[in-house]
Amino acid sequence: MKSALRILLLEDNNHDAELIQELLEADQFVCEITRAQTRGEFVAGLEDAGLDLILADYKLPSFDGLSALQLALDARADLPFIFVSGSLGEEVAIEAVKIGATDYVVKSRLSRLVPSVQRALRETRERAERKKAEKAFRRSEMYLAEAQRLSHTGSFGWDLASGEIYWSEETYRIFEYEPASAPSLQLVLDRTHPDDRTHLQRILDRALIERTEFTVEHRLLMADGSVKYVRAVAHPSAGEDPGSFVFVGAVMDITERKRAEEERERLRQLEADLAYINRVTMMGELAASLAHEIKQPVTAAAINAQACSQWLRRDPPDPPKASEAAAAMVAALTRTADIIDRVSSLYRRGKPExxxxxxxxxxxxxxxxxxxxxxxxxxxxxxxxxxxxxxxxxxxxxxxxxxxxxxxxxxxxxxxxxxxxxxxxxxxxxxxxxxxxxxxxxxxxxxxxxxxxxxxxxxxxxxxxxxxxxxxxxxxxxxxxxxxxxxxxxxxxxxxxxxxxxxxx
Ligand SMILES: Nc1ncnc2c1ncn2[C@@H]1O[C@H](COP(=O)(O)OP(=O)(O)OP(=O)(O)O)[C@@H](O)[C@H]1O
Ligand SMILES: [Mg+2]
CATH class of the missing domain: 3.30.565.10 (Histidine kinase-like ATPase, C-terminal domain)
Structure with a gap:
């Protein structure tokens, strides 16, 4: 080990202290030892933030090892604490370990000291790493949960073999079920709006058979009668156990987006209504013009009809002239129909063409x-x-x-x-x-x-x-x-x- 090992050594006997230091240094440890013989010195020593290890005698003239252990546990629970004592009986030793000492070494068998220290340091290191990993994991879990809440997106897993379903916190929140309730397909169906159940069931059935990715949008009918819109997407993946099969997916609460869409559609419709009203209002303005415009060809048609019948009643009748008048009549009426067509298109509420x-x-x-x-x-x-x-x-x-x-x-x-x-x-x-x-x-x-x-x-x-x-x-x-x-x-x-x-x- 390269960097110096910082040890707080509670030991009243100079000879033993030297012996311990020699033993450790003989085994490639470079030690920086702080000696303590009294309670005061021990407490002061505990304040060193760079401390790696505590070695303590069990019996001292003015202080005792068990009290030291208690102090160390209170102040620096992360530090390994090893008793090194000449007078530690088996029972006391076991008791000490139970309370929280890392290990004990009797002075008559000091050869155990180095392996004990090595093990204590390794365990401490491993514990620290595990703690760090756990902290990182908890943090990423927390970020994920927060992100799910912010984006109204929950996640789920569905193991097809066992039928087991996992829901994230946000999924529970979206479906408005207590986190204690066991997730199930039935719970999802129960929450689904009655009008959408068949649709959802059909999609799930197909996904089960085909085992392919699926997307489904449906409504939820909540206990208070309100309606939510959700979209679920899931894709198949191999489960953890060999041969198993799971759907992993996300369920999004898209109620707000849906409402905004509905609002946009409502405004679009309103706009179309206003445009229509504008046309109809204008046509009102033009009613007189229109009447005039239509009256003219209608009058012409009437005159030609009269002429036609006169040519036919003649003796002898004059069919060429009659047919000429009839043709003029047709032309005038066609024009009328044309005008009516054009105008009525303004009254119609068709889609833009x-x-x-x-x-x-x-x-x-x-x-x-x-x-x-x-x-x-x-x-x-x-x-x-x-x-x-x-x-x-x-x-x-x-x-x-x-x-x-x-x-x-x-x-x-x-x-x-x-x-x-x-x-x-x-x-x-x-x-x-x-x-x-x-x-x-x-x-x-x-x-x-x-x-x-x-x-x-x-x-x-x-x-x-x-x-x-x-x-x-x-x-x-x-x-x-x-x-x-x-x-x-x-x-x-x-x-x-x-x-x-x-x-x-
Ligand atoms: N050619 C114009 N000369 C002078 N002012 C005009 C002219 N065109 C529009 N304006 C002014 O712009 C306003 C808005 O015109 P717009 O056509 O949008 O509505 P409006 O004519 O008042 O109502 P509506 O079209 O429903 O009869 C008019 O009220 C008028 O003050
Ligand atoms: Mg106008």
Whole structure:
């Protein structure tokens, strides 16, 4: 042993003390010995933190070995304590070891001293290492338990041969069972929401047969009636005993995530509802225009029907003329059906559908729909469309909605004084489609400009304030951008881009 062995030696006899030191040093120990002969000296010696070993005589003039042992056990229970005494009877020795002495060596057989010291030191070292390993293990156990709690993830093991199941603390907590209860499949099934039991049972049955990895999501119905969502994943592995087979897995409490998902879905639905309300509100605005728009071809059809019947009643009848009138009637009615189709698509609550959309055509349609309302507001609608505009992959109804929002806002801004609404389309230099809607109306203050895209911001008595916010969302979902670019005092201009071949999401 290389580093010096620090020994506290309780011994009144100088000769014996020297003998002990010689014995130890003869056997490659380098010793640093602190001698103590009294209680005071012994207590002081115990304070040396670097101490490795205590050797003590049993009988001293002013002190005794057993009291020393007691003091040592109280202060330094980790240190080996060996009695080295001439007068230690067998019974006393056994008693001393029982109390906590490491060993005893009688002076008449001092040859035992070195092996005894060696063994004591080895045992002490091993004990220290074991303690360290245990501490590290306990710490990692504690960290693991804490991590499981934080992540709401428990672990489990399931031995298929014995049917034995292990649950971690967190697994007990998730299932809300007392840690004293023995885990079982039945407990899991009992806790599982009745509607999910068959599903869970089926997955477990299959896992048992196929012995392959499984994932299952199900609900738990807790004792207080609340519902939890859990996801369990497990994979098969060979057990500790040869031929055995276990599933090792984790069970996560995903209730919070589920609730957040539900909340997101609820908001998405709310948004869709608002977008729908926005469309229906606008259509209300346009009811008069619509009536007018439909009335015109219907009137034309009626006139042609009349003409047709007159040609047939003639003597002789004129079938070519009659058939011409009938064809005109069909054309007029087809147009009516067409208009109704287009309009009713705005009332429908379908899922977004992508198709190739000609934006110029959408602009023209909307101009027609708005024409009547525009005329009543002394507004003229002008279009300036790029004939070479490529089609865009988009949701037609949603784009109709955007254009209608922007055009209606424009007409409403000119309601009192009249003016001109210009809708233009062109291709930008980087190949996108650009649509602009400009009016010569009241415009807005810079204060208002900062808020017009906010949901529910409106300056109109009947407005919902959703038009621009919904339009911006729709354009963004198509991969484009919608913004306002007015020059103060000159009405308002709104523009949006759409990528060619954009896909709505
Ligand atoms: N072309 C415009 N000229 C002047 N102000 C406008 C124009 N477009 C929008 N605004 C202003 O922005 C506000 C918000 O417009 P938005 O379309 O979002 O809602 P709204 O028109 O008030 O209500 P709704 O669209 O439900 O009828 C309007 O109230 C108005 O103050
Ligand atoms: Mg509006």
């Amino acid at each position: 992508r198709e190739l959309v000609d934006l110029n055509e959408v602009v023209r349609e909307m101009s027609v729909l708005l024409a009547d309302k525009a005329t009543r507001s002394a507004v003229s609608i002008r279009t300036d469309l790029d004939p070479a505009l490529p089609a865009s992959t988009a949701d037609r109804v949603q784009l109709q909605q955007v254009l209608m929002n922007l055009m209606l806002n424009g007409v409403e801004a000119m309601q009192d004084k009249g003016g001109e609404l210009t809708v233009a389309s062109k291709r930008t230099e980087d190949g996108q489609l650009l649509i602009s809607v400009s009016d010569t109306g009241i415009g807005f203050s810079s204060d208002a400009a900062a808020r017009i895209f906010d949901a529910f911001f409106t300056t109109k008595p009947q407005g919902t304030g959703m038009g621009l916010s919904i339009s911006r969302r729709i354009i963004a979902a198509h991969g484009g951008r919608l913004w306002e670019s007015s020059t103060t005092g000159q009405g308002a201009t709104f523009q949006f881009t759409l990528p060619v071949g954009a896909t709505a999401s």
